[in-house]
Amino acid sequence: MDATDLTSRILGGDRRALALAITHVENNTETGRAVQAGLYPRTGQAQTIGVTGSAGVGKSTLASVLAAEQRARGRTVGIVAVDPSSPFSQGAILGDRIRMQALTADGGVFLRSMASRGSLGGLSETTTGVVDLLDAAGYDIVLLETVGAGQDEVEVATATQTTVLVTAPAAGDDVQVMKAGLMEIAQVMVINKSDLAGADTTAQQLRALLSLAPAGRAWIPPIVKTVARAGDGAANLVDAIDQHQQHMRESDHAGDERRALVRSQIIALARASLYREALTMAEREGILDGLAEQVAERRTDPRTAADTLLAAMRGEGAG
Numbered sequence: 023m024d025a026t027d028l029t030s031r032i033l034g035g036d037r038r039a040l041a042l043a044i045t046h047v048e049n050n051t052e053t054g055r056a057v058q059a060g061l062y063p064r065t066g067q068a069q070t071i072g073v074t075g076s077a078g079v080g081k082s083t084l085a086s087v088l089a090a091e092q093r094a095r096g097r098t099v100g101i102v103a104v105d106p107s108s109p110f111s112q113g114a115i116l117g118d119r120i121r122m123q124a125l126t127a128d129g130g131v132f133l134r135s136m137a138s139r140g141s142l143g144g145l146s147e148t149t150t151g152v153v154d155l156l157d158a159a160g161y162d163i164v165l166l167e168t169v170g171a172g173q174d175e176v177e178v179a180t181a182t183q184t185t186v187l188v189t190a191p192a193a194g195d196d197v198q199v200m201k202a203g204l205m206e207i208a209q210v211m212v213i214n215k216s217d218l219a220g221a222d223t224t225a226q227q228l229r230a231l232l233s234l235a236p237a238g239r240a241w242i243p244p245i246v247k248t249v250a251r252a253g254d255g256a257a258n259l260v261d262a263i264d265q266h267q268q269h270m271r272e273s274d275h276a277g278d279e280r281r282a283l284v285r286s287q288i289i290a291l292a293r294a295s296l297y298r299e300a301l302t303m304a305e306r307e308g309i310l311d312g313l314a315e316q317v318a319e320r321r322t323d324p325r326t327a328a329d330t331l332l333a334a335m336r337g338e339g340a341g
């Protein structure tokens with residue numbers, strides 16, 4: 023199937039074509055790029071929601087509960103789950119599958135798992151593309167589950183409009199770790215596993231952190247307590263997300279915010295392409311090995327070696 027075929031089939035609701043196109047986007051093929059470009063004008067209808075947080079806080083359980091609540095409200099849901107790369111999480115992945123099976127039996131849910139490893143140049147490149155495909159395919163809600171991991175996470179957050187940051191009680195140092203990027207990426211805070219001791223302490227810590235936000239911020243992230251395993255709090259969470267979406271639509275700065283978001287997307291995509299080009303070239307020509315050797319022997323310094331690599335890339339671009 024070529025790009026034109028795929029594009030029209032996706033718009034016609036063909037799930038197999040959608041799955042195929044996602045694989046193209048994952049593999050960064052020409053066809054994938056053409057489908058993305060062709061479908062982009064059709065995006066912008068979905069509510070796009072990121073669910074992120076440390077390993078094991080209950081993101082997948084929460085995502086399925088969230089999806090079920092959205093279905094109960096008559097909305098169709100596309101879910102992208104980025105498998106954690108940690109080998110300790112195999113059990114959780116299996117658990118995800120079982121939980122998700124019930125949901126996907128319903129034609130109003132499309133589920134896709136993606137590997138986070140081996141995406142040369144950055145996860146955000148792929149996730150942004152896949153979120154856009156699901157949006158264009160007509161899903162009312164697009165849910166993206168990713169494990170929080172520093173810079174990558176900040177970039178992945180630009181793939182969706184509303185980022186839900188999930189934490190759990192007794193993950194006290196978690197709250198500290200989140201501090202840095204917290205304000206920028208999260209629009210809704212969730213304390214999952216609120217059935218466990220310490221949920222109130224975690225809520226206090228989060229509230230204290232949020233109060234550090236600059237005065238006059240238009241949107242203060244609400245804190246929602248959930249017990250995903252029991253389905254508790256799902257309605258409150260969907261309400262909070264809907265409120266954020268409404269805020270974005272009605273904000274005086276809606277246009278500015280949208281431009282800021284796509285600006286971050288463009289930079290993330292350019293960075294990923296540049297990274298891939300540099301690596302591909304460096305490895306093909308054996309340049310990287312040569313430079314590494316020189317730096318290891320202290321015949322040159324890393325900064326100069328990086329400049330040499332970039333100069334070689336530019337030479338290739340020009341020639």
Ligand SMILES: Nc1nc2c(ncn2[C@@H]2O[C@H](COP(=O)(O)OP(=O)(O)OP(=O)(O)O)[C@@H](O)[C@H]2O)c(=O)[nH]1
Binds near residue numbers: 080214251
């Ligand atoms: N006590 C309690 N346990 C929960 C709750 N929600 C999820 N869990 C459990 O927490 C564990 C991890 O849940 P997952 O949904 O797989 O967590 P995750 O964040 O997706 O994990 P990774 O994808 O591996 O990062 C499972 O054993 C769940 O049953 C909750 O509300 N309360």
Ligand SMILES: [Mg+2]
Binds near residue numbers: 081082083114118
């Ligand atoms: Mg998970």
